[in-house]
Amino acid sequence: MPELRSAQWYAGPDRNAYIHRAWMRRGAPNSAFEGRPQIAIANTASDLTPCNSHLDEIAEHVGRGVWEAGGVPLNLPVVSIGETQVRPTAMLWRNMAAMATEEMLRANPVDGVVLLGGCDKTIPSLLMAAASVDLPAVVVPGGPMLTGTFRGVPLGCGTDVWRLSEEVRAGTLSQAAFLDSESSMIRSRGHCNTMGTASTMGLLAEALGTVLPGTAGTPAPDSRLLARSHETGRLIVEMVDAGRRPSRVLTAGSFHNAIVALAALGGSTNAVVHLLAIAGRLGVPLTLADFDRIAADVPLLVDLQPAGKYLMEDLYRAGGLAAVLREVTDLLDPTAIDVTGRPFVESLAEAQIYDSEVIRTRGAPVSPNAGIAVLHGNLAPKGAIIKPAAASPHLLRHRGRAVVFDSVEDFHARIDAPDLEVDADSVLVLRGCGPRGYPGMPEVANMPLPTRLLRQGVRDMVRVCDGRMSGTAYGTVVLHVAPEAAAGGPLDRVRDGDWITLDVEGRSITVDVPDEELAAREPSAALRAAVARPVRGWQKLYVDTVLGADTGADLDFLVGSSGDGVSRESH
Numbered sequence: 001m002p003e004l005r006s007a008q009w010y011a012g013p014d015r016n017a018y019i020h021r022a023w024m025r026r027g028a029p030n031s032a033f034e035g036r037p038q039i040a041i042a043n044t045a046s047d048l049t050p051c052n053s054h055l056d057e058i059a060e061h062v063g064r065g066v067w068e069a070g071g072v073p074l075n076l077p078v079v080s081i082g083e084t085q086v087r088p089t090a091m092l093w094r095n096m097a098a099m100a101t102e103e104m105l106r107a108n109p110v111d112g113v114v115l116l117g118g119c120d121k122t123i124p125s126l127l128m129a130a131a132s133v134d135l136p137a138v139v140v141p142g143g144p145m146l147t148g149t150f151r152g153v154p155l156g157c158g159t160d161v162w163r164l165s166e167e168v169r170a171g172t173l174s175q176a177a178f179l180d181s182e183s184s185m186i187r188s189r190g191h192c193n194t195m196g197t198a199s200t201m202g203l204l205a206e207a208l209g210t211v212l213p214g215t216a217g218t219p220a221p222d223s224r225l226l227a228r229s230h231e232t233g234r235l236i237v238e239m240v241d242a243g244r245r246p247s248r249v250l251t252a253g254s255f256h257n258a259i260v261a262l263a264a265l266g267g268s269t270n271a272v273v274h275l276l277a278i279a280g281r282l283g284v285p286l287t288l289a290d291f292d293r294i295a296a297d298v299p300l301l302v303d304l305q306p307a308g309k310y311l312m313e314d315l316y317r318a319g320g321l322a323a324v325l326r327e328v329t330d331l332l333d334p335t336a337i338d339v340t341g342r343p344f345v346e347s348l349a350e351a352q353i354y355d356s357e358v359i360r361t362r363g364a365p366v367s368p369n370a371g372i373a374v375l376h377g378n379l380a381p382k383g384a385i386i387k388p389a390a391a392s393p394h395l396l397r398h399r400g401r402a403v404v405f406d407s408v409e410d411f412h413a414r415i416d417a418p419d420l421e422v423d424a425d426s427v428l429v430l431r432g433c434g435p436r437g438y439p440g441m442p443e444v445a446n447m448p449l450p451t452r453l454l455r456q457g458v459r460d461m462v463r464v465c466d467g468r469m470s471g472t473a474y475g476t477v478v479l480h481v482a483p484e485a486a487a488g489g490p491l492d493r494v495r496d497g498d499w500i501t502l503d504v505e506g507r508s509i510t511v512d513v514p515d516e517e518l519a520a521r522e523p524s525a526a527l528r529a530a531v532a533r534p535v536r537g538w539q540k541l542y543v544d545t546v547l548g549a550d551t552g553a554d555l556d557f558l559v560g561s562s563g564d565g566v567s568r569e570s571h
């Protein structure tokens with residue numbers, strides 16, 4: 001075993017080592033400080049992050065494995081973000097959580113870390129932190145909840161909220177029945193059971209190589225997750241011994257594999273910003289264009305909500321991530337290693353599909369090409385994305401007149417106004433919802449359709465926004481438009497009635513206004529009035545330093561790594 005980082009706190013007879021050891025004793029034996037790896041369990045368990053509230057039990061089992069392998073497990077509660085609870089939007093706090101976790105890992109006598117996450121922003125923030133401190137790190141994804149049913153029909157978290165609430169607005173479901181479904185949706189511990197952001201990021205963490213293979217996607221209440229947690233505890237001690245750090249595990253090949261997985265799974269569009277941000281911490285040169293290029297030949301193999309039918313419990317039963325990726329092994333990078341130190345692709349060798357309705361074979365995919373399309377044009381010079389699998393085929397090539405909203409509040413105030421000039425061919429534009437503008441880039445891009453059009457049977461329209469869309473949502477929605485309107489992107493000069501053309505196959509999103517005319521227009525005054533101007537605290541730091549969605553919406557000074565160097569002693 002190489003010299004441990006924690007030895008700089010605990011080794012030797014001097015007064016400072018005495019202080020560090022003494023306050024940590026509380027029943028710990030002498031041997032705890034004699035060359036045993038100190039393993040932090042970065043734990044996002046919180047009653048206010050209900051999707052992660054069971055992680056204390058996971059931590060307990062990780063700890064058993066750490067002890068067994070000769071390490072010392074140390075529970076480290078870290079900033080936790082409950083997607084459905086926090087305001088103004090969970091994404092505003094992702095970078096704050098990443099920064100706080102990174103600094104606490106570096107500041108403490110820690111040799112390695114097990115990262116416990118689940119709900120949407122928690123795994124991304126933990127991986128960003130681990131990449132920047134570059135201590136040996138492994139993730140245990142908390143796992144999805146079990147399938148809930150309502151009136152005999154499975155309910156998908158998130159997705160069915162959108163669907164049922166639109167049914168109420170369309171007049172085809174009663175308000176009472178809608179409220180009745182509420183208690184059926186969240187059936188057990190765990191995170192959302194659709195292929196939303198939490199499921200996607202748990203599975204992608206494994207495809208990246210940061211999870212003990214075979215763990216991600218295990219339902220939260222399944223006791224096999226506890227066994228995997230125990231094994232992960234043993235693994236992290238070995239990783240410390242081997243010096244297996246994120247900078248060694250997470251290479252360009254790992255991100256390539258994650259993007260293949262994202263496409264084959266039909267994962268959340270939010271993964272794009274998260275993967276870009278994690279890569280930015282490691283100096284891996286990942287760009288938006290890589291998503292389009294790598295995913296172009298990947299078939300969609302998984303039939304899960306929101307784009308499809310099934311839920312995460314079905315995916316696990318059908319063979320899980322390994323069965324999906326085994327079908328596309330030839331598209332994966334064979335050199336990328338995982339936390340075990342072996343090539344990630346080796347972990348797929350034994351995988352099998354047990355239900356080919358849920359996980360399709362390569363020969364009979366849900367769709368021959370899935371993934372994320374990256375669009376450019378005079379409306380999005382730095383890019384925008386769309387998830388074709390969640391869109392309506394008839395709208396993938398569309399021309400319509402803009403109906404523009406300058407804020408979420410403006411949208412809600414006017415979308416059902418009788419005098420709003422909107423029809424099924426209109427393009428709904430919502431701006432001021434980027435990282436800087438809102439602030440925090442909320443999931444508002446999948447704007448609800450006008451009630452009047454819903455009643456006429458319209459179920460989808462082209463929508464364009466500089467914000468994000470919930471991973472559990474669907475529709476023909478152009479997202480992450482960059483630069484955002486509040487940062488001077490051309491979206492801030494679009495006007496009602498402008499013709500907008502979406503051409504997904506041609507990878508373009510344009511407004512039919514000559515460049516000189518667009519440049520000469522004044523940005524919307526209503527937009528400028530709506531944009532956030534915080535004067536202190538985290539929000540001020542955030543709006544002053546946040547980067548665009550096209551590079552992952554990290555803070556400019558958090559990009560990169562500072563390593564795990566031990567700083568000076570103050571005693």
Ligand code: FES
Nearest residue numbers: 051119191192198
């Ligand atoms: Fe936590 Fe969906 S709200 S994962």
Ligand code: MG
Nearest residue numbers: 120197470471
């Ligand atoms: Mg979400």
